[in-house]
Amino acid sequence: MFKQNIKFLFQSHLILTTILLTLFPLVTRAWGQQTTNSPASVCPTENLLPKRRYETEKYHIYICRGDRINTLGYFVRIAKTDGHKITLPVTGNSGEIYRAEKAEITHIINPYEVTVNKRGRTIFRERVERAIAGDGNPLATGCPQGSxxxxxxxxxxxxxxxxxxxxxxxxxxxxxxxxxxxxxxxxxxxxxxxxxxxxxxxxxxxxxxxxxxxxxxxxxxxxxxxxxxxxxxxx
Known part of the structure; x- marks a missing residue:
């Protein structure tokens, strides 16, 4: 009887361990995606909260507040598919148009579209589906609000x-x-x-x-x- 109980406990422990090992990667991946897109983890530091948020078909894009190193702020792009993230200093800003450059690549975002240019040639263009200000209100786009x-x-x-x-x-x-x-x-x-x-x-x-x-x-x-x-x- 004692041996049977030990065998039952061992089998139960083995089944539970198998279930946990199966679920753990899924849970951590989901948790990682949630924290990656939370305001506190999007920007380079927790106090640099996003002042602009955009969504396209493929990306979540943020403009984070600046600091002493980069007063214009930071451009952050996160892929919806795999969570791949790039963070670049904003190098230019005119109204609602933000520009971030690194080497020969330039990222430009406004409430209407995001583009990526290489040596002056557009290599990626995607329509912005949502553009939100830091206070949660939508940014003005095409038609007047309410129409x-x-x-x-x-x-x-x-x-x-x-x-x-x-x-x-x-x-x-x-x-x-x-x-x-x-x-x-x-x-x-x-x-x-x-x-x-x-x-x-x-x-x-x-x-x-x-x-x-x-x-x-x-x-x-x-x-x-x-x-x-x-x-x-x-x-």
Whole structure:
């Protein structure tokens, strides 16, 4: 009887040990992912909390507050797949555009997109899905807060939005290089021609369809560019 009890205890201990060894890597990996993305562990030190947070399809990106060594702050990028993390000092900042450089690689983040350039050539570009300020409020992006985004589009020079309430009523263009914004009221609300929106502001006329953005001044075309991407967001 005593030998049977010892054998039972040994087998139970062996089974429990096997279960623990199986679960331990999964638990520690999950715990590691949680702590990696917590505010206290994202930035170089605990007191340098993030002042900007972004999310793209592949990454969580943070702009951390600066210190005496790097007064502009730090750029931190964490991959969603494997948690790989890079931390670079911010080397330039203009409004909501942050730049971090290391050797021949430059990372640029704004509320609309993140890009990686090598020797002046863009080698990676991804749309920002969420942009949050340090106080938890969303950063201003395309359409005004509270309005719907009906269309999102891009050219080499602009982020484009068709905005409105129950129906489209405004055109918003944001320049890629400095994030300057232009807003104009729609003239036709997309009804005169299918998938075409016409907006006028002063002498400028903006025509956006499913393929091209055309800007004219006093009847003369001053800009015409094919769309890189177009998304019908709301109906």
């Amino acid at each position: 719907k985004t009906f269309i999102e589009a891009e050219t080499n020079d602009f982020f484009l939005y068709i905005c409105g309430d129950s129906s489209p009523n405004s055109y918003v263009a944001v320049t890629r290089n400095d994030n300057e914004k232009v807003t104009a009221w729609l003239q036709n609300h997309g009804n005169q021609q299918p998938n075409q929106y016409v907006a006028v502001k002063g002498d400028l006329r903006y025509v956006l369809n499913s393929e091209v953005l055309t800007i004219s001044s006093n009847g003369e075309v001053i800009y015409k560019e094919r769309l890189l991407r177009v998304i019908a967001v709301a109906k």
